[in-house]
Amino acid sequence: MKFLLKTVTIFLMLFTIVSCSSDDVEKDEQKPTITVNYEGGFPQACETLKRGESYHFKALVTDNMALAAYSLDLHHNFDHHTHDDQGADCELDALKEAVNPLIYMENFSIPDGQTSYEIDILITIPDDVDTGDYHCAYSVTDQTGWQSRTSVDIKIVE
C-alpha cells in the first residue's frame, strides 16, 4: 500500500510538472523595430532619385528574439494617398494618372535568427518609368510573426 501511494504521488508530481512545462516558455510580446533614421539609412524623407541611377536601399532592423524576414515595396503616389510616417511634409507634384510607374515588391528572409540586421538592397531605377511621387515601404517580421513597417515619401526625377 505504501509503495502504491509513493508511486502515485511521484506520478502525480511528474504529471503536474509536465502539464505546466509550456508555461516556462517565454512568450514573445515584442515587435521588431525598423528605421531609416541613422547615418546610411536610405532613402530619407523627401529624397529625390534619378532615373538610370542605382541606389542602395538601407534600413536597420532589430528584434528582441529573432528576425525572420523583410520586404521592400516601391509604388507610385500619383494619387496622393498617404502613409508616410516620417513626419515630414514633402512637396508633392500635381495629381496624375500612372502610365508606366515603377513597381517593386520583394520579400527576403533573414537567416540564422539574428536579432539585428542591416537591410541593403541595390536597385537601379529604370530609364523609362514615370517620374513623380513614390512611396518606399519597408516591413520586417520576426519569427513569432510580429511585423513592423516604415514608409518614406520619395520622388523619382529625370
Place this chain on the structure above:
Amino acid sequence: MIMKLNFKFLAVLFLGIIVSSCSSDDDNNLSNGAPEISNFEYGMGGSDHGSDQYAYIGSDIHMEAEIYAEATVSSIAVSIHAHDLEVGEGEEEWDFEQTYTDEKYLVINPTFHEHIDIPTTAPAGEYHVVLTVTDQAGNSTEVEGHLDILDPITISDVSIDSSVARGSDLHAEFMINAVNGVHNILVDIHAHGLTLAEGEVEWDFEQTYEEGYHELTEVEFHEHIDVPATAPAGEYHMSITIEDENGNTTTFESHIDVTE
C-alpha cells in the same frame, strides 16, 4: 484505514495542484482567440483617402484595416456585393470576391491596405462589404459595412419642353453633377418615318456642347435649340449624352412634339 485516507487526501490535493497550476495556461488559450479587426475604413480612393463610405463607378475603393491575430493571419478575404440592384442597359452585376494571402499579411499584426477597382459597368447603388480575417488556428473574424457606389455623372431638375412649335425654339434645362468634370454634352434630336409635305425638310439635329460646361463639376445645362420652320410636325426623339473627363458617359432621353 489511515493509509487509505491519506492516499485519498493526497490524490485530491494533487489534483487540486494540477488544476490550479495550469489555470494560467487556460487564460492564455482564452486570449488566443479569434483575430481582432480595428479601424476598418473603406471608400473613396485617391487624395481623399478617408473613411467616407462611398465610391464612384470606374474609380477605386480604398480599403484599410488594422488586424491583430495572435495565432498569425493565414488569409484575408474581401467580399463586395449588392442585393437586388436594378441592372440597367450596358451594366453588369458586380460581385467582388478576393482572398489575399500576400506574405506581408501573414503576420500577427498586419495592416490590410488594398485598392479595389469598380468596373465601369457596375450598377450604382448600395453594396455590402465584408472583410474576413482567418488565422492559422482556423479562427476567423468578420467585419461588415455598407458602401454607396455612385454614378460619377448625375442629372437632376430636368426641364425640357415637351411640345414646341416649328419656327420657334426648344428650351432645355437640367443640372449636371460630374465629380470628374464635364467633358462635353451631345444632344441628338431626330424623328422616325415622318412624311415630308411640300416645302418641308427633314430635321435631324446633332450638336456637341462644350463651351461653358467643360471641366466643371456642377453646372446647369441651359440651351435654346432652334426648330426650323421647315421641319415636319410630329413626334421627335431627343437623346442627351454627358461625357466626363474620365470617359464615363450617361445618357437620358426625352420626347418632343413638334407642332405646326
